[in-house]
Amino acid sequence: AQTVTQSQPEMSVQEAETVTLSCTYDTSESDYYLFWYKQPPSRQMILVIRQEAYKQQNATENRFSVNFQKAAKSFSLKISDSQLGDAAMYFCAYRSLDSNYQLIWGAGTKLIIKP
Amino acid sequence: EAGVAQSPRYKIIEKRQSVAFWCNPISGHATLYWYQQILGQGPKLLIQFQNNGVVDDSQLPKDRFSAERLKGVDSTLKIQPAKLEDSAVYLCASSLGPPRGRAIHEQFFGPGTRLTVL
Numbered sequence: 090a091q092t093v094t095q096s097q098p099e100m101s102v103q104e105a106e107t108v109t110l111s112c113t114y115d116t117s118e119s120d121y122y123l124f125w126y127k128q129p130p131s132r133q134m135i136l137v138i139r140q141e142a143y144k145q146q147n148a149t150e151n152r153f154s155v156n157f158q159k160a161a162k163s164f165s166l167k168i169s170d171s172q173l174g175d176a177a178m179y180f181c182a183y184r185s186l187d188s189n190y191q192l193i194w195g196a197g198t199k200l201i202i203k204p
Numbered sequence: 205e206a207g208v209a210q211s212p213r214y215k216i217i218e219k220r221q222s223v224a225f226w227c228n229p230i231s232g233h234a235t236l237y238w239y240q241q242i243l244g245q246g247p248k249l250l251i252q253f254q255n256n257g258v259v260d261d262s263q264l265p266k267d268r269f270s271a272e273r274l275k276g277v278d279s280t281l282k283i284q285p286a287k288l289e290d291s292a293v294y295l296c297a298s299s300l301g302p303p304r305g306r307a308i309h310e311q312f313f314g315p316g317t318r319l320t321v322l
Contacts, residue, residue, distance in 0.1 A: 093246075122308070131315060132293055132295075132315050132316040132318070133207075133313055133314065133315045133316070134247070134295065134297070134313035135313070136310055136311075139308070141306075180246050180247075182246070184303060186306065190302065190303035190304070191249055191260070192247075192249070192311070194245075194246025194247055194248075195246055196244065196245055196246055197244075197245070197246055
């Protein structure tokens with residue numbers, strides 16, 4: 090069974106600085122999707138960025154980018170020019186392309202932005 | 205476009221009482237999900253509907269939890285009787301269709317209902 094691990098329960102960063110959130114996963118599959126979701130205090134889960142495993146190019150969405158290391162089974166999220174509105178829980182999730190399409194979630198990382 | 209609506213936002217009950225949560229998905233979304241999110245954890249899928257049929261309810265504690273999606277639109281999740289360990293945020297999400305192969309069918313989440321069982 091697939092598992093997703095986020096080893097940083099909490100991270101803090103100074104406003105306007107860059108921060109990287111870590112995620113590792115375990116799978117025997119060669120093709121899958123990886124996601125980063127943001128959950129602010131309002132509790133609404135929002136998709137930040139996604140990566141298809143068969144694509145070598147790292148996904149980028151404005152200030153958010155990923156470092157996808159398939160062999161190492163690592164999927165980190167980099168947030169550049171951190172803003173106060175980035176403060177939230179960040180969850181890494183995995184989805185198989187095979188029979189089980191459920192999202193497998195990590196435990197989350199709380200990101201604190203210092204003004 | 206209106207998002208996923210959930211009510212109530214908060215609920216506090218005594219153990220052994222009953223409670224129900226309501227979800228209205230985005231218009232046209234055929235797939236609806238209910239998740240349980242315990243503090244400090246990622247969401248856990250409880251049940252997935254495709255239109256008004258159940259696709260997956262393998263992690264739903266069926267002795268106390270029930271869910272329905274009449275007419276393939278709104279959905280209710282009920283807990284009867286509640287236990288202390290049911291304290292959590294209950295998230296509803298919807299997507300255009302079920303995930304299949306490379307089709308992403310992004311899930312859109314509602315604001316959740318925070319349940320506290322005393």
